Amino acid sequence: MRLHRNLCFSVIDGLTLIFNEGNYADKVIQQLLKRDKRWGSRDRAFVAETTYDIVRWKRLYAEIAEVKEPFTRDNLWRMFAVWATLKGIKLPDWTYFENTPTRKIKGKFDELSKIRKFKESIPDWLDELGEKELGKAFWTKEIAALNEQADVILRVNTLKTTKEKLQAELFDQDIEGNFLPDYPNALKLKERANVFLTEQFKNGLFEVQDASSQLVAEFLNVQPGMRVVDACAGAGGKTLHIASLMENKGQIIALDIYENKLHELKRRAKRNGAFNIETRGIDSTKVIKKLYDKADRVLIDAPCSGLGVLRRNPDAKWKLQPDFIEKIKITQQDILQQYSKMVKVGGQLVYATCSILPSENQNQVDKFLTSESGKNFTFVKDNKVLAHKSGYDGFYMALLERKQ
CATH class of the missing domain: 3.30.70.1170 (Sun protein; domain 3)
Structure with a gap:
């Protein structure tokens, strides 16, 4: 492979925005791909995949390049040289690559590959948390799978x-x-x-939509003609799937606290020909209370750490903080307690996350079932989807039924 200057410059510009300005990788890459109309599909693929690659392996490459954050442009060129060397790409005769120690890079890589937190390029705290919650063997396999590029x-x-x-x-x-x-x-x-x-x-x-994500709507057991609430609908990936499973018959009420996401859902629903979806912004507790005991099915696709979808969001490893996970667990339980009241007697509820941590998943369900709000529910089944077993995103879903 021959490196082209303008494509490499775009990657360095993108990495500056992602690492030093805290911008989201997917948004940065969207902008980068609009830079030059002359670029072909291979050029755009190089920019996107190289940027994601260096984001994914940031800790490993920075350690090999002996650079620390915040990264200067020279630091980023050194990390780029590490990426290229490990990919077996010949470095051109550019100033940025002068004195690149190719042999030393390969030696350092072999040495660091024996230590999981470097090999899988993750923060210390995340490595410790993963091992604590999943056990050493499972976590080692899972984090390796979550570092692979996601299929389309x-x-x-x-x-x-x-x-x-x-x-x-x-x-x-x-x-x-x-x-x-x-x-x-x-x-x-x-x-x-x-x-x-x-x-x-x-x-x-x-x-x-990832294969694991497609399992969630199926898990909800919807039938045409039902009243279904998607309680954390977002931009509606699972809402649209539910609409197709219901054959456009019945009613889907899509709720979210973010109006802009619901606007996106409306746009997508129109394109999909899904006409049985009604969106409602959650601007007060009244919105939820009006639906108490009214729904045949409720989906709670809860906000979570997103650790199961690191393959498609590799920058999340660097943005995520331990205190966020502790706070989100409180939010998850609160949502379960309140939103479960929308399920009518004999109805069913699915609690789902795109996390692999038991503390966000089965532990939350267990806690709910032993609470005052959860005593009216029975556990039917759950599905713990791990990336190293399925080959797709990590997910969790639990089906609960409100007792007669």
Whole structure:
């Protein structure tokens, strides 16, 4: 591979914004990809994937390059040289790469690869927490899986098409996708592609949604004609899946505290042809109280640490703090206590997170079931999805039923 100056400069600019300004990697990369209209798909892929790679391995590369935060541009070029050397890419004769100790880089890499927190490039506190909650063997496997690049998985919108038809239409555009056993609406792309530019996406025939995330709506046991509440709907990935499973029959009430996310959900619902969704912003407790005892199904896709989705959000490792996890656990329990009251007698509730930590998952469910609000519920089943076992994102979901 030959390195091109303007592409490398874009990567360095992006890393400066992500590491030193605290910007979100996905937003930075979106901006970088609009820089030069002459760039082809390979150029854009290089910028996106190289930036994500260096973000993912920040601690390891910084340690090898012997640089510390906040990073100067020279520091970032040294980290870039480490990335290129470890990838077997020949460094061009540029000033930034003068005196790069190639042999020393490889030796240091071999040495640090024996220590998990460096090998997997994670903060000390996160390494300790993962081992404490999952055990040494499971955590070692899981964090390695969470450092792999995520596959591109589509969820076919069955309100508009079938996965066989979508597969054939995308194949005609040189986008090859395979069906996944045990994931009825999933199509896994053989190679990464910008599917958002396709007519099929613009016409609402699919959404991009990880295979593990697609399990949540299925877990909710919805039927056409039900009244379903998606209590933490966000921009509506799971809401739209629920709408397709309900065949547009019945009512879905999508709740969230962020109005801008609900506006995005409305836009997506229109594109998807999902007409049974009503959005309501949670601006007071009245919004929840009005729905007490009214819902056949309630989904609580709770705010969480997001540790299960590090493959697609590698910068979260560096933004996350231990006190945030402690605070979010209080929020999770509070949401469970309050929102569970929307389930009517005989109805069901799913509590889900994209975390792999038992303290955010089964421990929260156990705590709820022994509380005053939870005594009316019975535990039906749960699903602990780990990335190293499934090959997809880490997720948790528990199904509870309100007693007759």
